[in-house]
Amino acid sequence: MIPRPRVFVTGLGAICAGAGSVVELRRLLLAPKRSFQPPTVFSTAGASAALPVAQVSGFDVTLPDALPRTHRLALQAAQEALAAGPAPDAIVLGTTTGGILTTEFALQAGSTSPHAYRFHGLHTVAEHLATSLGVRGPVLTISTACSSAAVAISVAAALLRSGHARRVLAGGADSLCRLTFHGFRELQLVAPQGSAPLDAQRAGMTVGEGAGFLLLESAPNRRAIVAEILGTGMSCDAYHATSPHPEGTGAALAMRRALQDAGLDPSAIDYVNLHGTGTVDNDAAEARAIKQVFGSRLPALSSTKGLTGHALAAAGAIEAVVSIIAISDGLLPANTGMQVVDEKLELHPVREPTRAQVDSVLSNSFGFGGNNACLVLGKAPAEQASIEVGTSPPPTDLLPPLRVAGAACLTARGALAETWKALLAGESVAGFVPDAVFSKAAPAAFIRRLKRLPRLMLALAQTALHASGRTSPPDLLATGTAWGPLAETQDFLRKLFETGDQFSSPMDFIGSVHNAPAGQVALLLGAQAPNWTCSSGDRSFEQALLCVSLAMAEGAPSALVMAAEAHQAHLSPLFDPAAATGPLASDGGAALVLLPDDGAPGARVRWLGENGKGEDCGDGAAVALCTQLAARVPLDCYDAVALSVPAAMGADADRELLRLAEVLHPCPVLAYRDRLGQHASVSATATALAARAVLEGALPFGQAPIPLRRKRVLLLLLARHATAVEVFA
Amino acid sequence: MRYRNSPLAFTFPQPPNAVGTTVPEQTDCLVVELARKMVETLGLDTTADLVDPAAPLIGAGLGIDSIDTLELVVMIEKDYGVKIDTRAAGVEAFASLNALAAYIRQRRSASSP
Numbered sequence: 126m127i128p129r130p131r132v133f134v135t136g137l138g139a140i141c142a143g144a145g146s147v148v149e150l151r152r153l154l155l156a157p158k159r160s161f162q163p164p165t166v167f168s169t170a171g172a173s174a175a176l177p178v179a180q181v182s183g184f185d186v187t188l189p190d191a192l193p194r195t196h197r198l199a200l201q202a203a204q205e206a207l208a209a210g211p212a213p214d215a216i217v218l219g220t221t222t223g224g225i226l227t228t229e230f231a232l233q234a235g236s237t238s239p240h241a242y243r244f245h246g247l248h249t250v251a252e253h254l255a256t257s258l259g260v261r262g263p264v265l266t267i268s269t270a271c272s273s274a275a276v277a278i279s280v281a282a283a284l285l286r287s288g289h290a291r292r293v294l295a296g297g298a299d300s301l302c303r304l305t306f307h308g309f310r311e312l313q314l315v316a317p318q319g320s321a322p323l324d325a326q327r328a329g330m331t332v333g334e335g336a337g338f339l340l341l342e343s344a345p346n347r348r349a350i351v352a353e354i355l356g357t358g359m360s361c362d363a364y365h366a367t368s369p370h371p372e373g374t375g376a377a378l379a380m381r382r383a384l385q386d387a388g389l390d391p392s393a394i395d396y397v398n399l400h401g402t403g404t405v406d407n408d409a410a411e412a413r414a415i416k417q418v419f420g421s422r423l424p425a426l427s428s429t430k431g432l433t434g435h436a437l438a439a440a441g442a443i444e445a446v447v448s449i450i451a452i453s454d455g456l457l458p459a460n461t462g463m464q465v466v467d468e469k470l471e472l473h474p475v476r477e478p479t480r481a482q483v484d485s486v487l488s489n490s491f492g493f494g495g496n497n498a499c500l501v502l503g504k505a506p507a508e509q510a511s512i513e514v515g516t517s518p519p520p521t522d523l524l525p526p527l528r529v530a531g532a533a534c535l536t537a538r539g540a541l542a543e544t545w546k547a548l549l550a551g552e553s554v555a556g557f558v559p560d561a562v563f564s565k566a567a568p569a570a571f572i573r574r575l576k577r578l579p580r581l582m583l584a585l586a587q588t589a590l591h592a593s594g595r596t597s598p599p600d601l602l603a604t605g606t607a608w609g610p611l612a613e614t615q616d617f618l619r620k621l622f623e624t625g626d627q628f629s630s631p632m633d634f635i636g637s638v639h640n641a642p643a644g645q646v647a648l649l650l651g652a653q654a655p656n657w658t659c660s661s662g663d664r665s666f667e668q669a670l671l672c673v674s675l676a677m678a679e680g681a682p683s684a685l686v687m688a689a690e691a692h693q694a695h696l697s698p699l700f701d702p703a704a705a706t707g708p709l710a711s712d713g714g715a716a717l718v719l720l721p722d723d724g725a726p727g728a729r730v731r732w733l734g735e736n737g738k739g740e741d742c743g744d745g746a747a748v749a750l751c752t753q754l755a756a757r758v759p760l761d762c763y764d765a766v767a768l769s770v771p772a773a774m775g776a777d778a779d780r781e782l783l784r785l786a787e788v789l790h791p792c793p794v795l796a797y798r799d800r801l802g803q804h805a806s807v808s809a810t811a812t813a814l815a816a817r818a819v820l821e822g823a824l825p826f827g828q829a830p831i832p833l834r835r836k837r838v839l840l841l842l843l844a845r846h847a848t849a850v851e852v853f854a
Numbered sequence: 855m856r857y858r859n860s861p862l863a864f865t866f867p868q869p870p871n872a873v874g875t876t877v878p879e880q881t882d883c884l885v886v887e888l889a890r891k892m893v894e895t896l897g898l899d900t901t902a903d904l905v906d907p908a909a910p911l912i913g914a915g916l917g918i919d920s921i922d923t924l925e926l927v928v929m930i931e932k933d934y935g936v937k938i939d940t941r942a943a944g945v946e947a948f949a950s951l952n953a954l955a956a957y958i959r960q961r962r963s964a965s966s967p
Contacts, residue, residue, distance in 0.1 A: 311928055313939070368920065570917050573897040628932040631924040 132282045133505070135349040136340030138206030138296070139446040140198055141433040142179035142333055146205055150443075151450050155478055157432050157461040161319040161331050166194065166226065166301050170626045173310055177319050178301055179333030179434020193224035193244045194334070196253045198439075199298035202336035203254050206294060213340065214290035215262040216251050217281040219273025219297035221438040221638060223247035225614075226302040233622055242699045246607060247639065248662040250298055252846065255737055262290055263735040264846055265668050268438065268609070268639035268660040270492030271400075272359075273297050275441030275500055276657060278339060279357035283675040285343040288522055296338030296442035304614070305437060306332055307621055308634030312367065320403035320435070321462040322428035323412075323474050330402040333434025337442030339449075350505040352449040355485065356387025359655035361602070362495025363647040366635050369407055369491060373414025376400075378653060379497035380418045380487060387501040393485050394424045394501070396451050398444045399474075400489040401428020402435050403462065411489065412470035424487075427475040431462025441490035445500055448486040452504045457481050493635065494644025496656055523757060524674040526729040526853070527684070527719040531593025532813040533585050534715035535563055535689070536802065540588060544810075545817060548800065548825035555802030557692050558713040567649055574632055576612040577691035579642040581714060585687050586646045589716035598652035599718065601681050602643060603673045605665030605688030606658065606714075607805030609639035611696045642689075652685075663771045666714075666809035667732065667848040674732045677721060688809035689714025702772040703803035709772075711802025715813035726854075728816035733758065733839075733849040745781035747847035751788050754849055763851070764833040765824050766794045767815060769808045769842045778843055785843070792839075797826040811840055812850060819854040882907070884955040892951075895929055896922045907951040923948055930954075936961040 137147045143160045144150035161177035163169060166185065169176075184194055191197075199218065207213070224244035231241040243249070248266045255264045263284065267277045274297025281295030299305075309315050309332050316329035341354065360382060362375030369376065384391060400411055408428075415423065429447050436443055447458055460474035488500045533540065537556030538547045544554050563584035566572065572580055582604065590599075613636035621629040635641060640658035647656050655676065659668035666688030673684040692712040697704035704710045722729055736750035744752070747768075751760065766789050770778050786794055801807050801814075815824065815838045823830035824838060837853040889902040898916060905916070912918050926948070927938045936958050938947050947957040 312924055313927075366921065569899045573899060574921070624932060628928050631928060632921055635921060 130286045130343050132285050132354040133342050133345050133350045134339050134352040134354065134449060135342050135345045136206040136208055136210065137351065137446050137449060138202035138204070138338040139443050140181055140202045141335030141436050141443050142181055143433065145183065147446060150446065151454065153432065154447065154450060154456060154458045157459050157478065159319065159432050159461060161434065164301055164306060167303050168626065173307065176310060176315055176317060177331055178306065179331050180301055181334055192253065193227040194300035195220060195222050195224060195298050196244060196250050198300060198334065198336040199250050199254055200257055202296065202298070202338050203258065203294055206338035206340045207258065212259040213292040213294040215264065215284060215293045216254055216260050217265040217267065217277040217284065217293060217295045218251040218254065219267045219269070219277035219438045219441065220247050220250050220299055221268050221270055221273060222299045222302050222305065223250055225304055226300050229303050229618060232618060237699065239699055239702065245700050246662055247660040248607070261737045263671065264737060266659060266661045268658050269496040269656070270494055270638050270640055271435070271437050271440055272490040272492040272496045272498040273438035273441065274337060275488065275490035275498035276359060278354065278442065278445060278500060279359060279498060280672055280675065281341050282354050282357055283679065285341055287524065287675055287678055291343050293341045294338055295341055296336065297439040298336035299334055299437040299439045301332065301334045303621060303626065304617060304634065304637065307626070307629055308617065308631070311629060311631040311634065314404050316403055319462060320431045321464065322399065322401035322403040322431050322460060323408055323467055323470055323472060324463040325465045325467040327403045327405060327408060327467065329404050330430065331434040333436040335436040335439045335443055337439050337446050339442065339445055352452055352505055353503045354500065355389065355503040356383045356501040358382025358386055358499045360497045360653050361647040361656040362497065363651050363653050364495055366641065366644055367493050369410035371410055373410040373417065375495050375497050375653060376411055376414035376489065376491055377417040379499045380414065380489065383487065383499035383501050389485060389501060391419045392422060394487045395483045396457055396486045397424055397426040398448050398486060398488040399426055399428040400491045401430050403430060407491065408470065412472050415472065423472065425457045425475050425481065426472060427458050427460035429458050429461065431460065441498060444488050444490070445502060448488045448502045451483045451486055452502065455480055455482055457483065493638050494640045495647065496640055496644065524732050525678050526722045526731040527674065527677060528722050528725060529717050529728040529730055529816045530595065530720045531589045531718035532715065532816050533588035533592060534810045534813040535581060535585060535713040536810060537711065541813060541817070545814065548814070549830060551828055553800050555709045555711045557711060571649065575645060576610060576636060578606065578610040578689060579636070579645045581689045581691055582642040582646055582687060583649055585689060585714060585716035586650065586685060589685065589687070589718050593718035595718060598650040598654065599683050599685040600654050601673050601676050601684035602647060602652050602654050603657040603659065603669035603684065603686045604643040605669035605806060605809065606639060606642065606660055606690060607662045607665045608690055608697065608700055609660060610636050610641055611691060611693035613637040615693055615696050663769065663805045663844050664735065664842055664846060664848045666806055666812070667735065667842065667850060670730070670850065671732045673719060682721065684719045685716060686719060687714065687716035688806035690804045690806045701805060703805065706772050706803045709798065709803040711804045711807065713804070713810060714806040715809035717813060717816070728819050728852055728854050730812060730816060731851050733851055735846055735848045737846045744784060746845055747781060747841055747843045748784045748788055750847045750849055751785065760789060761792065762835060763792050763837045763839040764835050765831045766792055766839045766841055767811050767824065767826055768794050768796045769811065770796045770798055771844055772803050774843060781843060793831055795826040795831070800826055808840060808842055812852060815840060815852040819852055882955055884958065885951050888951055888954055891929060892926065895925055905951060909950055911948045911950060930958065934958050934962065
């Protein structure tokens, strides 16, 4: 058996409260001194003004037109990790806040100019890095709340093993903002005196910020290696929107999966960097999970969040850097902030920085929505050890096609059948999904607190699973959404601003997290599977499909992949030009149940590629991608190219469309957003419809259906980062 | 618990405010107001007049959980200026709608000059 390609860490970057670089973080771990203080990046009022946060110093510019804080934090840590080396092939970044701090100021000032919100989207953080660093390959954005960065590192490792990249920059970034500060405060999860993980008197977390990155390589120069990613494991509690499972079941599952992935026995772990937020429930659940996995022989363990604060989506990456420092320096980091250990937890955390040999570390990250991700990191191979370099498959290999076992979509016309019928009749299906179509997706008591996006997602998931005839929950769940739950975000901020930053709604905060809808889907289906939410603008669906394809290439037996947007009257037109296209403005989405290509009849879907626009070539990203694909896939095998042209492309689209028609000639190119509607997840809808079209032999995306003789359709996204997906039968 | 949104309510319909039903003769305005706000804020699948003011709010037929109580905590501080910020206070305040009204009254009179 060919050994699995290995994933090495060759660069590190970190920034968090008290440390502006990896060198400073190393110093901070040796002499722990925390720097929690009330926030100064935004104003506070009333009792909340005294609450400490873990704020990074030296990033205090809040000029209205400046790049958002998250973007600047991310770039600094990314540049540190790259250390002036060549650009990576790909970026996988976890974030939950994106540019929301800037958005909050703009909304409060009443700005109605979309220009003020151009960096709102979560995807703009990674895209800013890609532009600054010259990255041309896939640029992925993962948003699974506090486990985002750990999930991003896990996806990056899979991307390297697939051979689709050789050098990947992976990590996370989040900045302080009013949404998270007041949200966690109203959930009564913020410690008035600062986080004291595992303390008998612990009273909550300290909201923080920062960025962390690992440069990961599959075949690096041996001398560059600082550590190795031995394994990763993910799970979903499928228990509650915010509370961890009291027995730590989901957390234990993720730890076991990571150890199994690494091929290690629990006894091989020398140190565990805990999620350890300092909230009563998290620490209790994590302690139970640790005991389930490790039994009575516990490794050294500590939480470093009492030192760095909880940097949310960046935490998993900052703590991966901490774990690697533990290995390279032989240092067990202290459980800073704890005075009296909570005996009931039966853990014995490291109290002072301690010298010890550390070969393998388990790093835990758990998030809202029950999203858990664990990493196993190991020391760099010894000088004399031989490394199987070049075991990664050649980059020309395509990811495997997946069989569509069930599909669902929601448009202004209704579900898939109604949408198909309208399209066959040459009608448009643009517009907003009528409430009645999806509001009965789940029992009234289950959805009473849920707004538009989670309800759309629940309906899509239920319908697609029903169509597949499967009753068991999927083994993977990947969700795409560019803008996330906007009604919840809008309601939370509106209430907050109306009360002078005093009161809002804990329920809306929980609901506003981008992965909240996916958490609800997992809850409804009882799916403890790895659960990704990709938030990558117009290619969110394609990236969800990529995550699933990577995992299925490594043997995962089934998946549910979906993407949806929910229009919000105030915010959508500010964020996405698609929502300001009059009658074309739309929402909705689609879901697919995918199985390995087992030869059974049905449509197939395959992720083909993602490509950013090169700085030095005149062609747009989509043309460049097609040129690149032509070397591997004969482009004349397609009956038609279904093209997504986001409104955001504006006039840039016209020139590229002409070039694209030349490159793809004589294959007909159908720009389907004119018919299916303008929204960021419409490519999911197009894919679900194409899966039907290849079986029916006609693609109804234009005035008259195009016959599909070869039963093959190429779906392209025309954007600064173009994507390609094929559907065939 | 006595939860009036039961099949019996349909078998033997009674006007909710009629004298002689479970609603006390002297209706407590604060309780009525809290019931309305609670149903509205939490999107409960019932109506305010069907909530039994003496029944426990949490872990019973209303389906109220920890997130709902936090939502109520914020609403009560915002609308009545009364904090519920410890576990013990929560147990006391959310024992029932009557208890919540009493809790609010007591803290308001204690804090007024």
